[in-house]
């Protein structure tokens with residue numbers, strides 16, 4: 001089976017992890033701050049808070065932005081459930097904004113419409129989570145302009161997008177948002193096995209997230225709410241969690257970051273090759289906005305409706321039977337049973353449903369060989385015209 005995504009682990013990565021195993025600290029040592037600094041520097045952010053997953057990062061990001069009961073969080077339906085669940089963790093309500101039919105990202109026109117309506121109804125969102133699907137950045141300039149007008153805060157879910165650029169600058173530099181979140185799950189671009197990070201240019205948000213990642217406990221006298229009793233003293237000043245990243249994970253991340261730019265460049269080579277090989281097939285290849293340099297976590301094709309006899313499901317099944325580990329990113333979140341119970345109907349977000357009925361993620365990872373890629377294309381040809 002050729003998987004849709006896969007990590008690359010080198011001898012250097014392994015040595016870096018083993019070195020930590022033989023050191024004094026398996027957790028709460030020097031590697032996590034080093035990894036944070038490395039990512040922050042690479043993407044052009046001032047502060048970084050490493051955690052055990054992007055899901056945790058989204059949670060503490062929303063808490064740091066004071067999302068709570070009676071607030072609304074909006075995001076796209078076409079994302080992993082974590083981009084929406086973070087709102088529910090905070091006791092907020094979640095709603096969605098339909099996607100743009102070309103980029104498959106949250107559509108700024110739809111966002112504007114919904115904001116106008118919400119202003120009339122008195123239920124404007126407090127936080128909008130902009131997800132850079134497959135690594136292609138959202139239209140952040142428009143979203144930022146709307147946030148200035150309507151007063152919501154912006155979290156970029158850049159789980160797919162580390163190493164990608166928007167308007168020529170790395171995603172994560174915070175020019176258009178409050179906080180950006182990365183995932184280091186093995187299918188993503190850079191891995192720490194499990195892991196995530198939140199980056200920001202706001203020192204207050206960074207220290208709040210650092211507090212929340214570790215029980216809400218501080219040893220910093222400046223953060224304490226009363227005088228310390230003595231040098232052993234720590235205070236719990238907020239209700240936090242244990243969302244810490246280990247030193248082993250950070251060491252792997254540091255080692256992987258050395259290859260980030262190469263990883264993304266390789267993904268672009270593969271995407272360009274797919275674009276060429278698929279040009280004559282009845283599929284829509286991913287459109288790239290001229291403002292964007294995608295991280296290319298995913299390569300999503302869409303079947304052209306009505307142009308082929310086999311159904312979307314038949315094409316998908318045929319590819320799986322031929323050993324191609326295709327996937328579908330994503331089942332629109334509002335159609336998940338848990339969300340359906342909140343009253344969402346599938347056709348509340350029609351573009352997302354069109355996308356869902358046509359999209360297929362082909363294998364895309366930096367270790368994919370041209371030979372494997374040719375196998376994928378031949379299998380797709382077979383699946384489309386059996």
Ligand SMILES: *Cc1c(COP(=O)(O)O)cnc(C)c1O
Nearest residue numbers: 053054055080082159183184185
């Ligand atoms: C993978 C992913 C997450 C969650 O990442 P974890 O590190 O597995 O918690 C969140 N949002 C999106 C868009 C993702 O793809």
